Amino acid sequence: MFKLEELPYGFDFLEPVIDAQTMEIHYTKHHQAYVDNLNKAVEANNLQNKSLEDLLNNDLAVVKNNAGGVWNHDFFWSLMTKADSVQPSDPLRSVLSASFGSFEQFKSDFETAGLGRFGSGWVWLVKNIDGKLEILSTPNQDNPLVLGKTPVLGCDVWEHAYYLKYQNRRAEYLKNWWRLVNWEKVESLAR
C-alpha cells in the first residue's frame, strides 16, 4: 500500500505565494485521491510487488496516471520552502547560465514551457543521462523518468494548483512561484 507522504510544512507555510486553502485542498483532496486510486488500481491488477517508479510506466492509464500523481506531488512539496528564504548559489547560477544562456533566461524558458502546456500538466527542469539539463513540459501526471530524464525541478500547472488565488493567471502564478523554490535542493539534484 502506498501512503500519503507527510507534508513537510503547514498549509499556510507557503503564503502568500500559495494560499493555505489551495494547499489544504491540493494535499488532502487531490494528492490523497492519487494515493487512494493508485492503491485500488494496484490491488485490482495485482501489482503489489512493483515500486512507485515501476508503475510510472505501466500500460494501464489508471495505474500510470495515479502513480504519477503520487510521485509528482511528493516531489513538488519537497522542492518548496518559505518564500524568499533560499537564493540560488553562484555555482548553480553558473550551471543554469551555461545551459540556458543566463539564469534569467532559464526562468523565462521555464515559464514559457509552463504557460505553453495546454490543459493540465507539469513543467520540469530535468537532467539527461549525459548530464545535460533540459526544460520540458509533460501532460497530465506524466513523469520525465519514463523518458530517461531525472527531474531536478517541477512545477504543477494544473488549475487546481493555483486557481483559487490566481484564477486564470497561470503566468502570474509561475512568476511568483520562483520565490518558493528551495534552490539548495535543486542544486543537489542538478549535480
Ligand code: MN
Ligand atoms: Mn496537483
